[in-house]
């Protein structure tokens with residue numbers, strides 16, 4: 141996509157009234173964009189799927205094209221705050237976490253070039269440059285790149301998100317609806333500290349209005365173990381599926397087989413290892429008020445009615461993915 145002229149001229153030192161969000165038609169970016177619009181901001185999105193935009197979008201749509209650094213900077217021209225959700229969940233075909241680190245660096249560089257005044261960046265709990273998990277190592281490198289950019293920033297670190305058109309919790313519910321057995325890796329006693337996606341969005345806006353640099357865990361009030369969480373989902377949707385404990389080492393293989401049948405990647409070996417090693421938990425103060433237990437009770441009737449396919453959402457050519465995303469939204473209503 142060719143860079144287009146900005147819709148709002150940059151007033152350096154002042155607030156242009158325009159903010160940019162990556163992925164306003166995907167998951168967390170959608171909630172952040174909505175919260176920004178509701179607060180009276182003008183919103184531009186950078187997305188790999190401009191075709192997912194509604195017919196008369198309230199949002200200015202630009203391409204998230206990392207191969208075009210000049211276009212990327214032009215797309216950020218006039219932007220006051222960049223809300224960055226860009227990342228890749230797992231390596232697939234020619235996309236991996238190392239590429240996502242390089243792309244994130246290019247995005248931050250473009251933001252600095254464009255005179256963006258603040259970056260609110262969504263990361264992950266427990267990023268570590270020494271991690272053996274490429275996701276967590278990559279996230280640490282991205283946080284470092286952000287700090288080196290020189291643009292004031294706020295980092296928000298969620299463990300797992302729920303609400304809206306999420307993948308993980310939705311697909312656990314989908315499996316519990318469709319399978320007589322549900323496999324739990326090991327004892328399943330690792331804790332999950334999830335935050336509602338709209339609480340994350342509110343937190344992003346709060347951090348967008350602050351000055352100076354900060355790093356905050358974005359976490360809800362509850363810390364169920366994985367087994368407790370699956371039981372909560374099971375009760376909420378009225379599933380009669382039986383939970384079966386399997387050795388942790390076999391869970392990724394089982395998940396791979398089910399993934400092959402569904403044409404998706406259900407849960408990677410690294411994602412399981414991360415959960416089992418308590419990386420989806422945090423002892424930080426609560427920053428999002430929504431209780432997952434309560435939310436599940438209120439949303440059980442619709443949760444997991446449709447399978448959310450990560451490969452179709454993010455790894456297929458934009459045209460096919462656009463259809464998949466709208467199918468998901470339509471059928472979820």
Ligand SMILES: NC(=O)c1ccc[n+]([C@@H]2O[C@H](COP(=O)([O-])OP(=O)(O)OC[C@H]3O[C@@H](n4cnc5c(N)ncnc54)[C@H](OP(=O)(O)O)[C@@H]3O)[C@@H](O)[C@H]2O)c1
Pocket residue numbers: 162163164165166167168169186187188189204225226227228229235262263264265298299300301302308453454455
């Ligand atoms: N979802 C969770 O449970 C969770 C938990 C902890 C941390 N986080 C973090 O929260 C942030 C946002 O996550 P999210 O689930 O809300 O993500 P998302 O909306 O699915 O995607 C966020 C952005 O990344 C782009 N993207 C995703 N996968 C891609 C791929 N394979 N190739 C190219 N671009 C890709 C999307 O592009 P399009 O605009 O083209 O869709 C979108 O702009 C990420 O940094 C993630 O690490 C998420």
